[in-house]
Each structure stands twice: as C-alpha cells, then as structure tokens.
Amino acid sequence: MDALTLLHSRNSAPKLCEPAPEGEALDAMFKAAFRAPDHAWLRPWRFLTIRGDGRHQLGQLFIKATQQRRQQAGEPAMTPEDIDKLAAKPLRAPLIITVIATIKEHPKVPAVEQVISAGCAAHGLLLAAHAQGFAGVWRTGSNAFDATVMQGLGLQPNEEIVGFLYLGSVDGNYKPLRELALDDFRQDWTAPAQ
Template sequence: MKALDLLLNRQSCPRLTAPAPEGAELETIWKAGLRTPDHGGLTPWRFIHVSGEGLGKLADIFEQAALAEAGDSEKAKTMPFRAPLITIVIASPKEHAKVPEIEQVISAGCAVHAMQMAAFAQGYNGIWRTGPMAYSATVKQQLGLAEHESIVGFLYLGSPQTKASKVRELAFEDYVSWL
C-alpha cells in the first residue's frame, strides 16, 4: 500500500475478529511504534501485549476497576474481547532539561498511530480506544504502571468484521489558517 493512500484512507474499525497480526507482522507493527518522533532519543513509551488468556486477565482488571470506581462492571469485563489482540501503549516520560513531558506523551501517542497504520498497511484494522479504563487508578496499578506513567491508548487489532464505510472527508480550509 502506498504511504499516501494509507494516510488518506485509514479509518478505525470497532468490530474486529481473528485473525490478528502475529509473528513477523506483529513485530513490524511494534517496530513502527518504535520509530515515532522521539526528541532526545528518550523512548518515553512502552507497550503491553494482550491476547489469548491475557484478554481474560485484562477483563478481570477492568471489572475490578469498574467495581472500585462505580462503573458498569458487566460492560467493563467484556471490553477486552472486542478484538483478538490489544497493545496497551504507556507514556513513560523521563526527566530531561530540554524535552518537556508533553512532548514525550505526544511521542507515545504517535506510537499508537504508527502501529495502527502498520496494521492497516498489512491488511488488518484496529481502533485506538481510551475511555475510563485508560484513566483508572486501579487499571494503572494492576498493570504495574509507575506513578509518572499513563495509558495513552488501548490499540485493539484484528481483522475487520464489517466493510468500512466511506472515509469522512474534511475540507482543509476549515482547519488551516495562514499567517
């Protein structure tokens, strides 16, 4: 797939099924995430891979979080099963005199986007989700995040169950101004 076609036609798919990327395809996706802009070479992100039995473990964590934080525990425990594979992307900023934390968090966000693009380029699809579980203290604790770390996204990956709808066209004139 040509790079511009990829960028101009990518869209999220909320309904995913097997097969999901594995082996060399999955490694390519992770490598794409590792190639994101990274001022200072700080690698201010890390990934947690979730598939197979890990989906059930994540479901338990989500259920615990919902119960602890007055959420819908029935819905929470089904969320990980929306796709056969999830990569949790964690911003892990480092203290640095010249690279502010916000740049490092944005870099982690770029990793999510790059991985989704790499999946799409290989014939898979995905959706970048956040929501209450991304900000839950219980989820962060259960996943072993350090105090300074945050979840920037749950990247759900797999094969699309439905045909993609027409790509939403936005007029750049509505979003670009000139100085």
C-alpha cells in the same frame, strides 16, 4: 499500497475478529512505532500485548476499577448486566496493545512532548497494521486513566496509558470516512503589524 494511500485510507474498524497480527507482521508494527518523533532519543514509550486469557483478566481488572470508582462516587453498584458488558469489552479484538508513555525527567523535553511521542508511536502501530491488511481501533475511556488499572498493568508512577489499541481483522465493513474541507483546519499566518 503507497504511503499517501495508506495515510488517507486508515480508519477505525468498529468490529474486529481473528486473525490478529502476529510474528513478522507484529514486529513490523513495532518497528513502525519506534520511528515516532522522539526528542533526545528518550524512547518515552513501552507496550503491553494482551491476548488470549489475558483479555479476560483485563476485563476483570476493568470491573474492579469501575466498582471502586462507583463506590467512591457514591453511585449504585453495578448490575450483573453492567458487569457482563464490562468483562466483554477486551474480547472485542483478538489482540490489545496497551500503549504506555514513560515520562523521564529531561531539561529540554517536557512531559507533554513525551506523551505526544507515545501517541505518535500508537499511530505508527495502527498505520503499520493497516498497511499489512489488519485493522484496529484506539480506545481509552475511564479505565485508561484509572490508578487501579495502571497498577494492575504494572505501570510505574512516571507512566500513563496513552491508549488501548484493539487489533485484528475487520469484521464486516469499516465505518464511512468523512471528507473534511482542508480550509476548515488551516489558514495562513500573517505577523501582526507593529
């Protein structure tokens, strides 16, 4: 697949199944992630791969975090159905890569630029998965920003979750791609008269 076809056809997969990228395919994905724009070569990202039983443990961490948030907000406790649904979320794909932005103090590279770099690395992972015939979807939600989840995943105080990339093979069909009118999102800039 040529580069423009890859870029124009990448899409999120609503349902994923085995096989997930492993071995050389997974290595190629990380090599693509490492090509993200990275001002001052800070490498402001790291990745956690979660598969097998680790997905069940991630589900339990999601439950714990959600229960704590609900309790702090004075909301009712989760029902057994809520708990089952939350426990099953990480089981939607055979592989999850947690993309983490590692923010470093630097006089010329603000934190936002480092988070964007980690986001570009995440996008590189998704593009490289697609190029090799795999599929994925980028998810966040409340748990991506929850201190309990971050602590449970071993994040440091200078780190934050950019996203959970759910990866595998497409199960069924991709959702339809919407065509966007280019001129709805671009315009020529003209300097104001002085």
